[in-house]
Amino acid sequence: MSQLQERDSFQEQLEVLRARSLDRHLREISSAQGAEIEVAGRQLINLSSNDHLGLVNDSRLREAAINAIGEFGVGAGASRLISGTQSPHVRLENVLAKWKGTEAALCFSSGYAAAVGTIPAIVGKNDVILLDKLCHASLIDGAKLSGAIIRIFPHNHLGKLESHLQWSQREHAGKRILIWTESVFSMDGDRAPLRELVQLKKRFGALLLLDEAHAAGTPADQRIEQEKG
Numbered sequence: 500m501s502q503l504q505e506r507d508s509f510q511e512q513l514e515v516l517r518a519r520s521l522d523r524h525l526r527e528i529s530s531a532q533g534a535e536i537e538v539a540g541r542q543l544i545n546l547s548s549n550d551h552l553g554l555v556n557d558s559r560l561r562e563a564a565i566n567a568i569g570e571f572g573v574g575a576g577a578s579r580l581i582s583g584t585q586s587p588h589v590r591l592e593n594v595l596a597k598w599k600g601t602e603a604a605l606c607f608s609s610g611y612a613a614a615v616g617t618i619p620a621i622v623g624k625n626d627v628i629l630l631d632k633l634c635h636a637s638l639i640d641g642a643k644l645s646g647a648i649i650r651i652f653p654h655n656h657l658g659k660l661e662s663h664l665q666w667s668q669r670e671h672a673g674k675r676i677l678i679w680t681e682s683v684f685s686m687d688g689d690r691a692p693l694r695e696l697v698q699l700k701k702r703f704g705a706l707l708l709l710d711e712a713h714a715a716g717t718p719a720d721q722r723i724e725q726e727k728g
């Protein structure tokens with residue numbers, strides 16, 4: 500393909516996206532993140548942020564970050580597995596594990612990295628992942644990367660999930676089955692039926708993984724912890 504043909508093919512692809520209003524652009528924010536932000540000289544209310552707990556500008560966190568930069572600099576230097584992991588990260592993970600009542604915690608630099616970093620460690624080829632239809636795109640990428648068989652169930656549809664579980668047990672006996680969903684959904688803000696999911700998971704000997712990007716630390720969090728049992 501010549502350079503000209505290459506450019507035309509990308510141009511064509513862009514036109515298709517534009518025609519379907521699927522072309523995306525970055526919006527420049529010239530203020531700090533918060534409930535109100537400045538975009539193109541206008542002060543706007545931000546209803547699309549994930550900063551549910553308002554931590555981005557919490558004065559204690561700002562101060563701690565500035566102090567940490569003073570002591571440790573601005574980068575890890577290399578992968579933590581290779582050159583060692585730094586004390587503030589270990590302390591953070593210990594505190595998170597204690598808060599969540601878990602054996603351990605592992606921090607990733609983004610939600611996307613957590614999805615693609617964890618799933619392939621939990622399931623692999625011939626295992627099965629059962630994924631809610633409204634799960635975030637990063638979960639779908641993580642599922643694909645694992646090489647496991649993926650089955651999608653309609654949003655919060657326990658009946659369909661149960662039939663997927665029966666199918667998995669029958670067709671992939673002895674393999675791991677992972678139910679993967681969100682406790683509070685990013686798209687609609689609604690919640691997964693956790694009590695029922697835990698019952699199904701136990702009945703079929705499956706694993707249950709929850710993405711709590713929009714739940715951890717929010718008022719819904721405590722209720723979710725009780726429902727997980």
Ligand SMILES: Cc1ncc(COP(=O)(O)O)c(C=O)c1O
Binds near residue numbers: 637
């Ligand atoms: C439920 C959920 N999981 C994962 C992610 C990905 O997180 P990140 O943007 O930090 O990669 C998002 C992002 O909005 C999300 O809503």
